[in-house]
Structures are given as structure tokens and as C-alpha cells.
Amino acid sequence: MEPINLYDFESRAKSTVPHNVWDYISRGSQDGIALKRNRSMLESILLRPRFLRDVRKRNLSTTILGEPIKFPIMIAPASSQTLVHPDGEIATARAAATAGTIMSLSTSSTKSIETVAAAASGPLWFQLFHCGKDQTEDLVKRAEDSGYKAICLTVDTPIPSDKEVDIRNNWQLPPEAYRGNFSHNTLTDIPSQFDSGISEGHGRPPTIPLTFEQLPWLKSLTRLPLVIKGIRTAEDAALCVEYDVDGIVVSNHGGRQIDCTLSSIETLPEVVAAVNGKAEIYFDSGVRRGSDVLKALALGAKGVLIGRPIFWGLAVNGQAGVEKVLDILYRELDLVLAYCGFTSVDQIDDAILHLPVEMEYSRIPYVEEIRGLADLHSKGLISRKEFDSKRESLLGIEKQ
Numbered sequence: 001m002e003p004i005n006l007y008d009f010e011s012r013a014k015s016t017v018p019h020n021v022w023d024y025i026s027r028g029s030q031d032g033i034a035l036k037r038n039r040s041m042l043e044s045i046l047l048r049p050r051f052l053r054d055v056r057k058r059n060l061s062t063t064i065l066g067e068p069i070k071f072p073i074m075i076a077p078a079s080s081q082t083l084v085h086p087d088g089e090i091a092t093a094r095a096a097a098t099a100g101t102i103m104s105l106s107t108s109s110t111k112s113i114e115t116v117a118a119a120a121s122g123p124l125w126f127q128l129f130h131c132g133k134d135q136t137e138d139l140v141k142r143a144e145d146s147g148y149k150a151i152c153l154t155v156d157t158p159i160p161s162d163k164e165v166d167i168r169n170n171w172q173l174p175p176e177a178y179r180g181n182f183s184h185n186t187l188t189d190i191p192s193q194f195d196s197g198i199s200e201g202h203g204r205p206p207t208i209p210l211t212f213e214q215l216p217w218l219k220s221l222t223r224l225p226l227v228i229k230g231i232r233t234a235e236d237a238a239l240c241v242e243y244d245v246d247g248i249v250v251s252n253h254g255g256r257q258i259d260c261t262l263s264s265i266e267t268l269p270e271v272v273a274a275v276n277g278k279a280e281i282y283f284d285s286g287v288r289r290g291s292d293v294l295k296a297l298a299l300g301a302k303g304v305l306i307g308r309p310i311f312w313g314l315a316v317n318g319q320a321g322v323e324k325v326l327d328i329l330y331r332e333l334d335l336v337l338a339y340c341g342f343t344s345v346d347q348i349d350d351a352i353l354h355l356p357v358e359m360e361y362s363r364i365p366y367v368e369e370i371r372g373l374a375d376l377h378s379k380g381l382i383s384r385k386e387f388d389s390k391r392e393s394l395l396g397i398e399k400q
Contacts, residue, residue, distance in 0.1 A: 002324075003316065005332075006288045006309050009325055013084070013315035020169040021083050025311050027165045028255035034263065035255030038286030041263040044356040045295045050341030058334055058343045064303050065225045065246060065280060067123050067149055070100030071330050072345055073293055075322075076251075076284050076305035077127030077152065077229075079108030080177040084315035089180075090119045092310055095322035097122030099330070104152055104305070107131070107139065108204055112180040117146035125150045127229065129157070130218075131205035139181065140221045151222060152249070156230025158209040161257040179204040215243040227282070232267045234274035234370070238391070247280040247302075254285050254307055265296065266359060272300030273370045276377075276391070290332025294340065297348045369394055 003009045014022055028035030060071040075096050082088035089103075089111040096103035097120055104125040105116050117124060126143035128151055130136050140151055163171075182204050210218065219226055225246035231237050232252060240248055250268045252261050264285035272281050283296040284305035296304050306329070313321035337345065340352045370391055377387040 003328075005328060006312065006325060009309065009312035009316055009321070013312040017084055017315050020166075020171055023165045023169055024163070024171055025083070025308060027163055028259065029161055029163060029257055030259035032255060033259050034252050034261045035259075037261075037263040038252065038255055038265070039288070041265050041356070041358070042286050042288075042292050042295060045265065045359070046354040047291065047294070047336070047340060048352050048354055049339045050352065053341045055338040055341060055343050058337055060330065060334060060337065060345055062303065062345055064102060064282075065150055065227075067102065069102055069123070069303075071333060072297060072301075072303035073287075073326065073329050073333070074101050074282070074303055074305045075103040075310055076307040077104040077106035077125075077154070078307045078310060079106045079179075080110055080173060081311065081314060082110040083174070083177050084311050085318045087318055088314070089116050091314060091319035092322050093120035093122070093124065095313070095319045095326065096120070098319075098323050099326040101326065102149070105148075107181060108179055110177055110180050113139070113142045113146050113148070115180065117148065124148045125152045125227070127152045127154055129154055129204070129207045130210045132208055135205055136218070137221055140218075140224075142181075144222050144224055148224065150225045150227050150247070151218075152227040152229050152247075153210070153218065154229045154253075155210070156232070156251070156253050157207055157257050160207075163256070212239050212243055215245065219244070231271060232261065232264075234270040237271040237274040241275055241278045245279055247282060248275065249282045249284060249305065250301070251284045251305075265299070268296065268299045268301060269359070273374065274391070276370070276374050276387070287329075290329050290334070291336045293329065293333045294336050294348060295353060297345060298350045298353050300350075 003012060062069060062072045075092060081092060085091060089105060089109045093103050093116050102123045102125060104127050105113065106127050107129040109116065113126060126148045128136065128139060143151065227247035227249060228240050228245050229249035230251050230253060231240060231248045232250065237248055248271060250264050250271050252264050264283060268283055275281060280302045281300055282303050282305060283301040284307065287293060287304050287306050293304050309325050310322055313325035342348055373387050373390050376382045377384060
């Protein structure tokens, strides 16, 4: 029988992929608390379906940074896709185009920026690890010249985070997972001072963390929108707004980098409140069902991204497998959208959600205050200048 949900794909992929490769893809950091929490918290959010509405005609399409897509599910950047299928990122890009959505290509892709762009017929983002000014300038220019639609800077990996299971497996990236964007780069042999040989940075120049103050320099390199991936607090979200980023991906990196954090879905509301519409908000980490997508959209995300399920689709059936994964999520989202009384993703709001106790109140008091200010502004009771001033005061942001 063909897979009918993402868990079927996961089971089949696990049976075909070598165990050390599977561990590298599927496991989280340390005890896997953040990894497991991503799922448990999404599952703890329940739906309040609405009926007696005409939902026979539904439209899942949306726009992301002005780019129209068929449904609000995108492909997250994920390295080393040839570990599970020889076509790797090329197959994924083609599947995304067929599905009518965006693929984000990793800096650590096994296929180059140009190769994937030539194979793709749909919109692409380029995910950036900052590997030094010269490297970043080169990568950003190559992405823009190749027609990519946005630069997505990952910020939640300031130093490598080795996985204990990879250490036990004596994991090393095999030749087929060679970094395609650095195949002719003499700097790829320079090790990071933090690099044990197992880190995510192995095979490419080491990541050099950027600071907020360096974001204007990065923005000056390109006319493309800048998306920041890995934001998890209202404080950092507010600073992103101050530095004029165009989008934020609320993500805990699938629980891969640091353990014992909140799940991404728990941090989504405070980021949405802090940003207050000044940048688009996206969500990833733990999405396995169309209902997960609906929950994220109801809490303020413009779209979601999926990562590990792409490896499952590739492992099972290459490009066709990824297409099937995306089709399953499309159909599941369409179903739950109708059952909640909506005909468009733009209609979704948090009134359809029953939140667990952990999410019914804010652990950070000012989040509710920011929401209240946003409500006053939307009703015209305070000006935008007054809202910004009060929000900055609450968040402790000093004027530059």
C-alpha cells in the first residue's frame, strides 16, 4: 500500500536508510527534549471546528514576500540531501515547483546554487550560513544572479553542536554529501576551532556568527528580501524589526542544535506580538500534519516550512516521493480548513484553537501588553508612533 500520511513515509524511509544516516537526520541534540516537545506541544493544541457554513469551494493559496504559492507550506533548507537519494536537492526543487511552492536551498547543499537554479522551475530561497565576508558576498551574489527570491540567514547555530548519537556512530559525511557550493573553494579545508569533525560545519568553511549590528552590511549586498531563521524570543524579534528584516522564521532548528528549549509553536505567539505586522512570520519544527499547519497559521504565521519529511519522501521515491509528501499535507490542510469553517487560509484566526495551559498565559508579561497595544492601534485609539514608543519601552530597546 502506498503511504497515506507522513508517518508512513517516515517508517518506510527508516527501513531503507542506513542506521547512521538515519540517526544523523532524525535525532536531536542531547536528550532530545526540544525535539520531542515540538511534537507534543503541537499535539496538545486542539481545534474548535465550526459548522453550518458553505465551505464547498476552498482556496489554500497565499503570497510569501509577494511571491504567489499554491498553499502555505514551503521546503526548509536542509543539507546533504544526496545522503538519501542521488538527485538530492535537484529532485526536491523540482518537486517544490510541481507542488507550486518555495524551496529554500542550504548553504551546505550537495548541489550548487547554480545547478539547482537551472533544474528548478519554481521560486527558490537561498539559506545562508555566514562563513566570512568574502564567502558571504560571493554566495549572496551567486544566489541573486541565479534568480533566487530571498536570502534566509540562519542565526541559531553560533557554534557547532555535535549530536551524541553521531559521536557514538563515529559519523562522518560520505563523499556523496560533499558541499556543492564550495567544490572549488580552497577554504573548505580550514577547520573551525570548535569543529570536532562531526559538526554541521564539516565540509564547508566554519560559520562565523553575525550580530544585529552587521545586518545592514548584509542587506547592502543584495536587493533581495532578508529573512532571519531561528528567532525564538520577542526580544530578538523586536530587534529584527528595528534592523528592517523582511521575514522571520520561528524555529528551534528541529531540536538539532540546543536542547531544553521551548517548542517553536510555544514561542510563535510572542514573536508575532512583538513584530506586529512589520515583517512576515513563518514557522518550522515538528510539522507532520495539515492540522499542524492550520495551528501555526492561526497563531500568526504566514506560512510553514518542513524539513525532515523531505528526506523521507526522497528516500522512498525521490522527486515523486517529495511531491507525495507535499500533496498529503495539502489535502490534510484542505480538509481541516473546511472543518473549521474556512474557505481561505486568510480567514484563519486563533478563535478556532483550544490552547493547553502552558500556552494560555504568557511566561513573559509584556507579551500580553504588546498585544493590548496592538489592539488599541488597530482600533485607532493610539497612533503608530505611540505604539512603537510603548512597545520599545516594554522590550527595553534603546534608540540608536
